[in-house]
Amino acid sequence: MGGGAGVAAATTVESKEWYLAAYAPQNIPTSEHIKLRTVNVSLEYDSIPDQHVLVQLLMITVDPYLRNVITGRDGDLYLPQILLNKVLTEFGIGRVVRSKNINFNEGDIVINPFSSIAEYSVVPSDFLRKIDPTANIALPNYINCLGLPGFTAWIGIDVIGNPAPGSNVFISAAAGGVGMFAGQFAKLKGCRVVGSTGSDEKVQILKDEFGYDQAFNYRKESDFNAALAKYFPNGIDLYLDNVGGKMLEAVLNHVNKGARIAITGMMSQYNTIPAEREGVNSLLNMVGKEVKMEGFLCGSYLNRFGEFETLMETYLKEEKIKSKHKIYQGIESFLESFASVFSSSNMGKVILQVAS
Incomplete structure (x- = not known):
């Protein structure tokens, strides 16, 4: 008993x-x-x-x-x-x-x-x-970090995105539970990482504490296309999408050929009814740039949780993840x-x- x-x-x-x-x-x-x-x-x-x-x-x-x-x-x-x-x-x-x-x-x-x-x-x-x-x-x-936020970030970056060293990676909601780990995973793979977040204080923390190369305050950027052109002069190779809406629309205008977009959530759309949600008008770019966009649920990857857990525990012991x-x-x-x-x-x- x-x-x-x-x-x-x-x-x-x-x-x-x-x-x-x-x-x-x-x-x-x-x-x-x-x-x-x-x-x-x-x-x-x-x-x-x-x-x-x-x-x-x-x-x-x-x-x-x-x-x-x-x-x-x-x-x-x-x-x-x-x-x-x-x-x-x-x-x-x-x-x-x-x-x-x-x-x-x-x-x-x-x-x-x-x-x-x-x-x-x-x-x-x-x-x-x-x-x-x-x-x-x-x-x-x-x-x-050892729970769903870390696991979600790992799936989006390492499993679905799998960027090559030197890739240009963009992460929205970068200071959130998933975003802060996603940026660090991308940096550990040798990528250049930029994040968007909701305050100047968070912009500084992303760069100073989480190793982001650049970050910007989306509340101050009235034109997302202009912001992405500034921070990604060589285009985007991987985007981890946490927000959807206008940000996803802008990203599709700046993707490189063969880019990947891993969608873990669309927070900007959660509090609206379907008829009022923002559509995406630039999907045609996926054809010309041969972009792969994939949504995912962590439950579909539970068979890999042990692999993730072992890796994350190692990163924690080596102080590679904050x-x-x-x-x-x-x-x-x-x-x-x-x-x-x-x-x-x-x-x-x-x-x-x-x-x-």
Whole structure:
């Protein structure tokens, strides 16, 4: 039996959780759409199904992808919609409180890619992975550089992009959770890297701390075509797209022959309804320049996560990769932290610390 076998008393604990109260077809979701409630969770060992564990949430990532699953429009975007009244989920880290799986014991710290945004929850153990307490890796790194942000950046740059040394690489949302790692991966491959971001302070950090050759503040550039002509006089060989819209339109006017475009997200379009989204008028350039543009989901590359993890752990030990994150405290701060993802107010990955 798991570590909870000796628990006899039938006790409960109050658990705050965020759930979907109403769909948000456009604009940034508010407290009308996402609400906090308190429920009672049983701590009784016998209440836990076989091969499940009761987990106390320690921290979760706060990701823009969540915006896509609460529009109420199935088929509109690439992920199925969350049902109303259901608890929201994110990539998280938790502590095992009770276990009905012999591979997990009370006190184990586990990574769960489908963590409920709840202080306590009973979850299937299929996707849980234990963290080695002797690895000497800070917990936020497991959901940052060793989590989906780092993995996404690695897929976009190393797997799909695979640029040759000396290639000209452009990364939008470069100071975000994915962008900060993408630029560093490209630099490690010997590329010239330019990023766009939302403030002068972030421009400086990209160059000073993350090794970008150049960066620009897209809020100050009224003409993206002119900006790209300035920073890429020899054209773009690889573009990692996090924003879509007008930036993608401009990139297609500056790609080189055989360029690659890896699309991981289109944040500029998430808060608009389909009829109001910006189209791309320069797709014909893909024909003349023989450009390959490919969207991707991390779930399709999970068979390569071990390879990525080994590489990233090596980079961390050799101090070849740096990371930044913004931590919001307390489960009550989730809605504020989620809104901040769309405001350019944060540097690096946004993380919600629920418990310690």
